[in-house]
Amino acid sequence: MTRVLFVTSEAHPLVRTGGLADVSASLPEALGHIGYDVTILLPGYPAAMSLVHDTGALHKARLWIDSYDINLWQTRLPGTAVTLWVVDCAQLFRRPGNPYKNAEGHPWKDNARRFQLFAKVGAKIALGKAGLSWTPELVHCNDWQTALLPVYLELIPERPSTVFTVHNLASQGLFPRDTFQNLGSPENAWSYDLLELKGQLAFIKGGLGFSDRITTVSPGYAEEIQTPEFGCGLDDLLYQRRHELTGILNGIDTRTWDPESDIHIPRQFGPEDVKSKRLCRFQLRQELGLKQTDAALFCFVGRMVKRKGLDWLLNVLPALFKRGCQLALIGAGSVSRESHSEKRKFERALDRLAREWPQQLSVTIVYDEALVHRIIAGSDMLLMPSRFEPCGLNQLYGLRYGTLPIVNRVGGLRDTVFDASNNSGEIANGFSFDTPGASALLCTIERALKYYESRRAWRRLQENAMTGDYSWNRSARLYSDLYQNILAERQHAIWD
Template identity: 60%
Template sequence: MIRVLFATSEVYPMVKTGGLADVSASLPEALCRLEYDVQILLPGYPDALKAARKAGSRRKVRFQLGQYNVSLWQTRLPGTAVTLWLVDCPPLFDRPGNPYKNEQGKDWWDNAHRFELFGKVGAMIATGEAGLAWKPDLVHCNDWQTGLIPVFLEPYRARPGTVFTIHNLAYQGLFSHETFRALGLPDSLWRLEQLEFHDQLSFIKGGLVFSDRITTVSPTYALEIQSPEFGNGLDGLLRHRQHALSGILNGIDTRVWNPEEDPELAFHYGQDHLKNKAKCKASLQQELGLEVKGGPLMGFVGRLVDQKGVDWLLSVMPELLEQGCQFVILGSGEDRYEEPLKQLARRWPGQMSLTLGYNEGLSHRITAGSDLFLMPSRFEPCGLNQMYSLRYGTIPVVHGVGGLVDTVQDPLDVGIDKANGFVFTGASAESLLATVNRALLVFANRKQWRQLQGNGMATDYSWKQRARTYGDLYQCILKEREQ
């Protein structure tokens, strides 16, 4: 049985800011069902440690790492048999709220120190130096917060195999040269082909340079990030390592996201019995103070940031509201997007609902109750919400980038018999509006709309096959290291 340490900075339900948390929960469990021994490593955030203690967990080991006393707690990921290790270091991780930012929305000043220590602990477990009875054959690192683990493992001749997954290349873990010095990293790493990036320390380059293999979360995004447009300055490095780079589409947890059994819904429905979907819509309208009517209801769940195309959405909403469309928005982000959304909500009571922040239950009800789900992202490595919406018979309207174009098929491209949503290719508000209006024409045709819903709900979005692909990659890495 192959043993895998899955290092991540968030995992649902312990901590979540985005899709990384969902993937970090569902992929390890899917791999465990395929008889891989996958154990998760997570920083010891307060809520995670509290849940572990409540579940009866105890410290397994303690050790000194520099100036810090560190403990490792062993528990289970709630609702699963997956082992979860928590890195308990109160001075670095015992902080409220967001794992990366303070209450003012600013990055914690010592994020480099926090995730450098996390990386060292990951490497200690991987080399058997942490005092655990368990030692991995391979370490699976995720995003910049884990980027130093392959760096710390590099000097070890008999080290485990390593794979680094890019969930979003826009977040790179960039810090000053002074921070590089403060961390005490070897001077040899301060080179363009190592960790230096435009006179800054880049955590993500640790994963991209030193890992045996690199993956990202969709085939199209794997190609996009090798171009200047999507490469965020790292496209040259990724082209250099393209032989080690592959795109594996994310899956979703189809037990958590299941309209036939979802505990967050008042009514349940499936592909062959869609009647209750209309009841979910009416229930959502009532919950959020919208007028209960049958016209098109459009949902958006996500961060209110430039990446998500919120400015395009803001440009088209007034015209669509004038047409009688309703909007349900859930998310948080930059003031320049939150404020105009607040103004629209005040101007259009009964037609628009805005909920700032994040609410897992409400996100399920928006997915079930909406007719259309909008994802006008400028770039989208994979996206999970479009797969959630497809599973729930809610038709996505997406920008043709990354994982969105890998999962959504437009009637103009494949015909109504095979389509499951709508894709716009022009990077503009005008292109978004034209595609939404095209979707509304199909919405008015009940038979064609049901065809789209059925096509989306019939597709398998689970991790089953995709976890096998990761398993094959693990085995390939280990065979290569044996040679």
């Protein structure tokens, strides 16, 4: 049974700011189902420490690193059989709210120190220097918060193999030069080939440059980040390591997102009973105050920022409303301080449209998980015109519920949504456009509406969408293949 230390700064349901938390909960569990011994390593945030106290967690070790007193506790990730180790350092991690920002939305001033220490704890465990009976054969790191760990392991001949997953390349863990010096980093590490990026310390480069393999969350995104447009200043490095870079699609929790058993929707349905989806649509319109009509009901679920293509969507909405179509929008998730004014601008524009078209537009600003389920279940089409999307989950939820996605063909969207008129050999399950902008979005919507008018054609697309495999089981098998290849190569290198 291969032992894997899965190192992450987030894990649902204990702490979540984005998709990293979902991956960190679902992938280790799926790997466990196919025979891996996976232990998650997580900082001791307040919710994690509450779990430690409530479950009578086992005290595993006490460490002193850089004058910090650290305790390691063992429990289980809620709702799973996966072992969870919590790094208890009250001085650095027991803080309220967001794990990376204070109440004013500013990054914690000692973030570099916090996640350097977290990486050092991971390295102690990985090298068998934490006084534990369990040591990993492979360490799987995630995003910049864990990216120094492969650096600390690099020069150790008997170290475990390492994998580093990029969930969003735009989050790089950037800090000024004096932070690099304050962390006690060796001066020769200050170069573009190592940890420097445009005059700043870039944590993420530790993972990108020192891990045995790099993965990201879709094959499409793996290709895109090797280009200047999507590479965030790291495209050269990623191109150099292209042979060690793999894109593996995220999955979804098909227990929570299952239209045949979903407790949040008024009527369960499946691929053989899509007619029951009509009741979900009827009650959704009733709940949101929208007019009951035969016209198409669209939905948008996502952060209200330009990256998600909301400006393109605003441009096309009047044309849709004039045709009688409707939109249920929920502005899900938090935004950065820099994006707050952008969010407010979109909120004001949507508020004006909602007053003008009250029976055709519903806008919900506060995130409501149960309402998201009802919106996706009750809508006909899901709009996802993102400018970039490493993987995307909402389009997978839409597919599973027969709510056909309309997407910009980028990142994971192009790997999961296959246009009704394409000739690529993929099974059609939605609609996509290649030219970014409001005009292409509107043309694609109009094309989708023509399909919507044909019940037989629409039903065929829904069947294709709902019968696809979006589970973590598929992704876990691909990670398993990757792990085994890395372990075999490292074993061969050691013997050589």
